[in-house]
Structure formats: structure tokens, C-alpha cells
Amino acid sequence: MRDYAVLMDSKDPLASQRNAFYVPEHDGRDALYFCGNSLGLQPRGVLPLLEQEVMDWRKYAVEGHFHAQNPWFSYHSIVTESLARIVGANPSEVVAMQTLTANLHLAMVSFYRPTKERYKIVMEAGAFPSDQYAIESQVRFHGLDPEDAIIEITPREGEHIIHHEDIIDAIKENAESIALVMFSGIQYLSGQRFRMKEITEAAHNAGAICGFDLAHAIGNVELHLHDWNVDFAVWCSYKYLNSGPGGIGGLFIHEQHAQNPDLPRFAGWWGYEEETRFLMKKGFIPSYGASGWQLSNAQVFQLASLRASLDVFDGVKLEDVFAKRDALTAYAEQLLMKLKEDMPHLPLEIITPKDTAERGAQLSLLFHEHGKTVIDKLLADGIIVDWREPNIIRMAPAPLYNSFKDVYEFATRFRKHCADLFGIQ
Ligand SMILES: *Cc1c(COP(=O)(O)O)cnc(C)c1O
Numbered sequence: 001m002r003d004y005a006v007l008m009d010s011k012d013p014l015a016s017q018r019n020a021f022y023v024p025e026h027d028g029r030d031a032l033y034f035c036g037n038s039l040g041l042q043p044r045g046v047l048p049l050l051e052q053e054v055m056d057w058r059k060y061a062v063e064g065h066f067h068a069q070n071p072w073f074s075y076h077s078i079v080t081e082s083l084a085r086i087v088g089a090n091p092s093e094v095v096a097m098q099t100l101t102a103n104l105h106l107a108m109v110s111f112y113r114p115t116k117e118r119y120k121i122v123m124e125a126g127a128f129p130s131d132q133y134a135i136e137s138q139v140r141f142h143g144l145d146p147e148d149a150i151i152e153i154t155p156r157e158g159e160h161i162i163h164h165e166d167i168i169d170a171i172k173e174n175a176e177s178i179a180l181v182m183f184s185g186i187q188y189l190s191g192q193r194f195r196m197k198e199i200t201e202a203a204h205n206a207g208a209i210c211g212f213d214l215a216h217a218i219g220n221v222e223l224h225l226h227d228w229n230v231d232f233a234v235w236c237s238y239k240y241l242n243s244g245p246g247g248i249g250g251l252f253i254h255e256q257h258a259q260n261p262d263l264p265r266f267a268g269w270w271g272y273e274e275e276t277r278f279l280m281k282k283g284f285i286p287s288y289g290a291s292g293w294q295l296s297n298a299q300v301f302q303l304a305s306l307r308a309s310l311d312v313f314d315g316v317k318l319e320d321v322f323a324k325r326d327a328l329t330a331y332a333e334q335l336l337m338k339l340k341e342d343m344p345h346l347p348l349e350i351i352t353p354k355d356t357a358e359r360g361a362q363l364s365l366l367f368h369e370h371g372k373t374v375i376d377k378l379l380a381d382g383i384i385v386d387w388r389e390p391n392i393i394r395m396a397p398a399p400l401y402n403s404f405k406d407v408y409e410f411a412t413r414f415r416k417h418c419a420d421l422f423g424i425q
Pocket residue numbers: 099100101102128130131184188213215216236
């Protein structure tokens with residue numbers, strides 16, 4: 001098994017990308033970091049790019065808006081092309097701004113427009129809490145009752161993964177009353193990837209709008225938002241996009257909505273048409289496309305760190321990233337399944353789908369008992385994975401900086417800790 005890791009690392013076209021990141025240390029050696037789904041590692045390019053802006057601020061102060069090396073006036077656009085490539089969009093459909101939850105609210109102001117007949121939202125049960133609260137509060141904002149207006153799709157009895165047919169059936173059954181279908185691209189807890197193209201199609205066939213939260217999908221899985229006709233999408237950039245804590249969020253608005261004057265929005269001056277913005281005129285005129293949803297002037301430091309991370313993405317083929325993702329995750333899964341086979345009483349179940357088309361990099365390991373004890377052992381041993389209540393350890397090998405050897409090491413040490421805790425049967 002170790003030979004496989006050595007062989008795979010030796011022919012990995014992304015192997016050298018690990019050097020583009022700082023890997024945290026544990027007891028004088030590299031930690032085994034598998035939390036790229038929560039907070040990506042720091043690209044080495046971050047500090048120089050941040051320093052550039054901090055020094056330009058020192059040197060130019062307000063003049064930096066136009067005279068900095070990268071003028072701040074248009075700084076938000078330095079990430080647009082790279083983001084557009086990653087989400088499969090035209091540059092005018094994408095903007096980096098605010099944070100994920102703020103963008104979800106802003107998008108829902110424009111795209112969740114309930115009427116007496118059509119007011120329901122279809123979403124996954126157990127969505128990330130921020131999404132649940134945003135959606136619930138939007139529903140209340142319109143004077144509606146979340147119990148009535150929100151249709152949650154749950155896994156079937158005793159299962160952890162939502163059946164795709166159950167999503168499609170719910171959309172069909174409620175076709176008359178649905179205003180919005182809102183799903184995550186990848187479920188944060190189970191690691192399930194939803195079939196975004198088909199869900200969008202079903203939503204549109206029902207006459208509804210379709211939006212996605214791409215927090216765990218961007219930089220992790222194949223996205224073709226434009227071709228799939230997704231109406232809007234939001235994301236954060238600190239997970240697989242490695243932009244750092246509290247990193248800048250993003251918004252996708254499909255071109256077909258770019259110039260729709262009927263769409264309400266909560267506007268701000270940075271969404272105003274660029275050429276005439278500084279005439280400071282009364283009456284909001286939105287700039288074309290997603291940038292017309294901006295509120296405030298560019299968050300330069302956040303954008304600088306995202307730019308550094310996107311430099312890494314720009315230097316690689318996305319197909320290589322996705323192929324390595326599948327291979328790494330399958331390898332981790334295979335080693336864990338072997339462990340299960342050798343220790344039939346291990347209270348472990350991998351709940352993430354087996355089919356690579358139905359998942360990204362993450363594996364969610366459900367412990368029927370003693371999960372907390374296991375993760376404490378792992379963390380104390382420099383194996384950085386995370387814990388989600390009530391009983392799930394999430395691990396995600398990130399193809400840009402994790403190696404097959406990392407996965408092998410993980411499995412070997414995981415096996416040792418489990419043997420200590422549970423005894424080999
Ligand atoms: C990480 C994550 C968030 C985080 O929202 P912020 O506004 O960036 O704090 C929201 N939704 C999902 C699905 C997430 O995975």
C-alpha cells in the first residue's frame with residue numbers, strides 16, 4: 001500500500017504545489033493537515049501581496065485609490081477572471097465581495113420574491129446553520145411562516161445521504177408553489193455532492209429560481225454555473241480557495257439577469273456604473289452583471305490574500321486538481337475500509353457517497369461511539385481533522401498540498417490509535 005503512495009506521488013503533476021503553501025508543524029515535523037475543507041493553508045504568496053498593499057497605503061494614502069501599483073479603485077476585479085474560470089462563468093457574472101452569508105441575503109433579496117401562490121423554498125435538511133438562519137429569517141421578513149414556506153429534503157429513514165430522486169420529486173410535487181430551490185453544492189457534514197445541473201433544470205421546469213451555496217464546492221469540484229443556467233450562487237473563499245480566515249466571499253449572477261430592471265436589490269455605491277460612479281448622482285444605476293450587486297469599496301487586504309491563492313490555481317490545470325482529488329480520497333477510503341475489515345467491531349461508518357461524482361475531497365467518518373476520544377488522539381498526534389457534532393470526524397485531502405504519502409501516514413497512524421482504543425479483533 002505504501003508503494004502505491006510512493007508511485008502516485010512520483011507521477012503527480014501537482015506534487016510541487018505543496019511548496020506554494022506553509023504547512024503547520026507539530027513536534028518539529030509537518031502536521032498531517034486534512035482541514036482544507038474548513039480553512040485552507042496559507043499560500044506563500046500571501047505575505048508579499050499583502051505587504052504590497054500595506055506599503056502602498058503607507059506611501060500613497062488616499063492617492064492609492066488611483067496610484068497604487070494595483071489601484072484600489074478597481075481592485076475587486078483582480079480576482080474576477082480567475083474566479084470565473086473556477087466556477088465556470090463569464091467574468092461579468094462573478095464578483096468577489098462581502099462574505100458568504102451576507103451575499104446569500106443580498107441574493108435572496110433579488111431572487112426570493114414570494115407571491116401568494118408561489119412562496120416556498122426547497123432546501124436540504126440539516127443545511128449549514130448560517131444558511132438555515134438566513135433562509136428562515138428571509139422567509140419571516142416576507143411575513144411568512146418558515147414551517148409552511150420551507151420544504152426540507154431529508155435522507156430516508158436510517159440513511160445519511162439524500163436521494164437525488166427525492167429532491168427532484170419534491171420539486172415536481174410542489175411545482176405550483178415553489179419560488180426558490182436553494183441547495184449547497186456539497187453538503188458540509190456528509191460531503192455529498194448534489195447534482196447541480198439536474199436540480200437547476202428541475203427548478204426551472206417548475207418555474208422556480210435556483211441558487212447554490214458553493215462554500216464546500218468552489219475549488220473542490222467541477223462547476224459550470226453559466227452552462228447549467230444556475231440563477232445565482234454564493235461562496236466563501238477560505239476553504240478550498242485558501243484565502244485565509246474571514247476571507248472575502250463571492251457572488252455569481254447569471255448573465256440572463258444582468259440587466260433585468262425588475263430585480264429588486266439592496267444597493268450601494270460600489271454597485272453603481274463605474275464610469276459615472278464619482279459624479280455622485282442621485283438615483284441608482286447598477287453596473288452590468290454581478291458587480292452591480294456590490295455595496296462598498298473594495299476590501300483590498302482580503303482581496304490581496306485571495307489573489308495570492310488564485311495565483312496557485314491559475315498555475316495548474318483544474319482537471320489535474322480534480323483527478324488528484326478523486327484519487328487521494330479514494331485511497332483514503334480504501335485504507336479506512338481495509339481497517340474496518342481488519343477490525344469489524346470498529347464503530348466507524350464512512351457516510352460520504354462512494355461514487356466520486358457524488359462527492360468532492362471530503363470523507364465524513366461517523367463514529368457510533370467514542371468519536372471524541374478518537375479525534376483527541378488524532379489531534380494530539382498532529383493529525384489535523386475536524387469534529388462536527390454529534391459524531392462526525394471530517395477529513396479532506398486537498399489536492400494542491402496533500403500527498404498520497406500524507407494519506408498513507410494518516411491511515412497508518414489512525415489504525416494504530418484505533419487499535420490502542422478498541423483492540424484489534
Ligand atoms: C463555511 C460555510 C458557511 C460560512 O459562512 P460565512 O458567511 O463565510 O461565515 C456558510 N455556509 C456553508 C454551507 C458553509 O460551508
